[in-house]
Amino acid sequence: MTAPQQCCLATGKGRLLRGTRGCWIGPDRTAPGSPAGEFCQISEQMGNSGSRVGQSFCSRFLPEEQAEIDRLFDALSSDKNSPNVSSKSFSLKALQNHVGEAVPLEMVTRLYDGMRRVDLTGKAKGPSENVSQEQFTASMSHLLKGNSEEKSLMIMKMISATEGPVKAREVQKFTEDLVGSVVHVLSHRQELRGWTGKEAPGPAPRVQVLAAQLLSEMKLQDGKRFLGPQWLDCDCDRAMIEDWVFRVPHVAIFLSVVIHKGFLVLCSSLDLTTLVPECQVDQGRGFESILDILSVMYINAHLPREQRHCWRLLFSSELHGHSFSQLCGHITHRGPCVAVLEDRDKHVFGGFASCSWEVKPQFQGDDRCFLFSICPSMAVYTHTGYNDHYMYLNHGQQTIPNGLGMGGQHNYFGLWVDVDFGKGHSRAKPTCTTYNSPQLSAQENFQFDKMEVWAVGDPSEEQLAKSNKSILDADPEAQALLEISGRSRHSEGLREIPDDE
Numbered sequence: 001m002t003a004p005q006q007c008c009l010a011t012g013k014g015r016l017l018r019g020t021r022g023c024w025i026g027p028d029r030t031a032p033g034s035p036a037g038e039f040c041q042i043s044e045q046m047g048n049s050g051s052r053v054g055q056s057f058c059s060r061f062l063p064e065e066q067a068e069i070d071r072l073f074d075a076l077s078s079d080k081n082s083p084n085v086s087s088k089s090f091s092l093k094a095l096q097n098h099v100g101e102a103v104p105l106e107m108v109t110r111l112y113d114g115m116r117r118v119d120l121t122g123k124a125k126g127p128s129e130n131v132s133q134e135q136f137t138a139s140m141s142h143l144l145k146g147n148s149e150e151k152s153l154m155i156m157k158m159i160s161a162t163e164g165p166v167k168a169r170e171v172q173k174f175t176e177d178l179v180g181s182v183v184h185v186l187s188h189r190q191e192l193r194g195w196t197g198k199e200a201p202g203p204a205p206r207v208q209v210l211a212a213q214l215l216s217e218m219k220l221q222d223g224k225r226f227l228g229p230q231w232l233d234c235d236c237d238r239a240m241i242e243d244w245v246f247r248v249p250h251v252a253i254f255l256s257v258v259i260h261k262g263f264l265v266l267c268s269s270l271d272l273t274t275l276v277p278e279c280q281v282d283q284g285r286g287f288e289s290i291l292d293i294l295s296v297m298y299i300n301a302h303l304p305r306e307q308r309h310c311w312r313l314l315f316s317s318e319l320h321g322h323s324f325s326q327l328c329g330h331i332t333h334r335g336p337c338v339a340v341l342e343d344r345d346k347h348v349f350g351g352f353a354s355c356s357w358e359v360k361p362q363f364q365g366d367d368r369c370f371l372f373s374i375c376p377s378m379a380v381y382t383h384t385g386y387n388d389h390y391m392y393l394n395h396g397q398q399t400i401p402n403g404l405g406m407g408g409q410h411n412y413f414g415l416w417v418d419v420d421f422g423k424g425h426s427r428a429k430p431t432c433t434t435y436n437s438p439q440l441s442a443q444e445n446f447q448f449d450k451m452e453v454w455a456v457g458d459p460s461e462e463q464l465a466k467s468n469k470s471i472l473d474a475d476p477e478a479q480a481l482l483e484i485s486g487r488s489r490h491s492e493g494l495r496e497i498p499d500d501e
Contacts, residue, residue, distance in 0.1 A: 059141035065266055066137075072098075072265050073136050089130035102188045103262035107181040110174070111259070114158035115139040127161060143255055144266065148246035151255070155241055165235035168226060171218070175211040175251075182254045183207065183293055185261045191272060194279030195293045206294045206375070213298070213378040214251065218244045250301065274308040275300070277456070281313045288318075290342045290450050295374045299338060300456075302380045303352065304368065307336055307457030315453040317421075322449075324421040327404070328395055331453045332357045335460065339404070340374070341417070341424070342450040345442030348374040349426070351406040351415050352456075357393050361400055365390030371406060371414050371437045381414075381437035389434045395419060407434035415440060423447055 061069060077087055079094035092112045099108055115131045118138055128135065142150040159174050160166045187197035218226040220234055245251050253275065260270040277300050281287050291299075300308050313319075314337065315330040331337060333356050340350035354368035367383040369390040383390070392405040392413070400410065403424075407414030414432030417424045424447075426440040 059137050060145035061137075061141060065269070068266055069137055069140055070133075072263065073133050076131075076136075077133070089128075089132045090136075091130050095131075099262055102185050102264075103258060104177070104181050104184050106177050107258060107262075110158040110177065111139075113161070114154050117157040117161060118154075140259070140265075143259055144269075148242050148252070151245050151252055152238060152242035155245065155251075155255075156238060165237040167232070168215075168218075168220075168234045168236050169232040171236050171241070172211065172215055172232065175214055176207060178251070178254050178258070179211045179214070179294065180207045181258045181262070185258055186272075186276065186293065189261050191261065191276065192293055193272070193276050194281070195276070195291070195296055196288065197293050206292050209375060209378050210294045210298060214248055217248045274305060277308055278310045279313075280310060285319055287313070287316060290340055290348055290452055291374070295348070295378075298374070298378055299352070299372060299380075302370065302372070303338075303456055304336075304354075310458065311338070311454040311456055312459070313452065314455050315451070317449065317451045322421050324395065324403070324417075324419045327417075327421065327451070327453070328357075328359055328393065332359060332393070333462075334455045336456050338454045338456055339417075340452050340454075341448045342375075343424075343441045343443070343446040343448045345446070346375065347440065347442045347446075349415070349440035350374075353391050353406070355391070357391065357404075359393050359395050361394050361397060363389045363392050369406065369435075371432070371435045371440065373437075373440050381432070381435040383434060384436045386433045407432040407437065409433070417451070422449065 059066060059069070073090070076090035076094045076098055079090060079097055081093055081097055092109065095112050096105070096108055112131065113127065115135050116129070117127045118135045120134050120138065131139075139154060142154045146154075155174070156166065159170050183197050186192055215226045218236070218240065220226060220231060221237070221240065224231075226234075256270060257272075257275070259265065260267050275297060276293065277296065279289075279296075296311070300311075314334055315327055320326045320330060331339075335356050337353045337357065338350060339353065340348065342348045349372065351371045352369055353365060355365050358364060365388075367385075367388075367390070369383065371381045373379045373381075387409075389407055389409060392403075394400060394402050396402065402419035404417040405413035405415065408427065412427045413425065414428060414435050414437050415424070415426055423445070424441070425445045427444055428437060428439045431438055
């Protein structure tokens with residue numbers, strides 16, 4: 001072969017990937033739990049013996065991507081604060097100097113240890129002292145471009161120096177470090193898109209809450225889920241980690257964010273717009289949301305993809321007052337919405353309405369709606385198919401309930417906000433019939449001081465037109481009260497008459 005080396009070989013158990021830096025051999029995409037493809041070194045038959053070591057295998061990177069990876073390695077291996085390190089490798093100190101404060105030290109160390117534990121020859125007796133170019137390129141390729149099998153290999157090496165199973169508590173600590181690092185790096189790089197990176201108040205830190213949710217998706221060897229501290233001493237083997245990475249995309253996504261934004265490498269290939277939606281709040285209004293960045297990312301991941309890039313604040317009890325009339329006036333005919341409440345016991349929960357809210361005595365919505373919990377635990381509850389009681393919003397009726405509800409039935413909603421604003425209920429014995437959700441609030445009948453409603457995605461022209469209406473147009477009761485009091489509508493005559501008036 002001539003440099004740059006080009007090759008492509010298919011076998012029954014694996015494939016040799018085509019590239020310009022050399023070759024790497026591994027299996028074709030197989031089901032989680034199958035034998036993992038390890039790194040295999042392919043010796044060069046021809047070419048300059050002094051050529052770069054990165055040519056001994058190929059990564060999954062495109063040529064221009066590989067060139068950027070090479071430049072990063074050159075910068076790390078030429079670090080002046082590591083004088084005793086070979087120019088063909090780099091130290092932990094060099095990686096720390098490059099990253100600075102962008103990534104927590106615990107995660108920098110994990111990434112470094114994972115890289116130096118990569119055995120390209122199959123003959124190593126332990127981790128290398130420093131990270132070679134082959135180890136660095138292979139590690140980055142697996143973490144950023146690899147499948148669940150390849151990513152699980154690196155995660156195992158980031159968790160433990162020994163081969164074989166790891167304890168569930170070690171996976172828990174890794175997951176907490178990973179989740180915390182995502183918040184840290186996005187905040188450091190000013191990529192929060194208007195959201196706060198500060199820890200939200202509550203009985204448990206949101207980092208631990210989201211980490212626990214991600215871990216709850218792991219299937220243990222007996223098929224049971226990781227659902228509490230009683231499982232922390234269980235063994236987690238490679239097949240379990242691979243299955244977890246395969247089914248829980250946040251693990252791979254968070255690793256990509258930490259590397260792309262922490263190392264400042266291949267940043268153009270990372271699209272944050274559907275991970276972190278833009279936060280839009282009217283300018284000049286001081287506002288601190290119930291939600292922190294982790295809560296937003298978790299809820300956002302369950303929305304239809306076309307609605308993940310932008311959240312627009314429609315209603316906040318903090319800004320618009322504790323009024324059901326204000327709530328109705330601000331959220332009706334505004335498209336899909338996320339509603340979230342915090343009860344007085346600090347439980348945070350809510351629901352996604354897939355369609356515009358309308359004031360009417362019938363149920364509305366469709367099977368894209370869901371309920372969710374954020375604190376004390378994170379979970380999403382989707383439709384069961386039992387009934388179509390997805391959304392309900394009524395006001396001014398004497399014979400049927402007045403309020404906002406999602407799931408269940410009259411007087412037994414999965415989530416209910418009463419017309420007597422500040423009161424509600426979450427009645428599920430044992431679960432809500434529509435969403436299979438448990439009781440979301442601390443008390444079945446709860447009180448709350450904080451509620452927010454966010455429109456998600458881009459508004460339609462019809463929604464924009466309706467949003468320009470006065471709240472008095474949307475709330476005839478408020479208009480009547482104003483007229484009874486003898487006060488005039490100061491906005492009358494100063495705006496165009498809406499089409500439907």
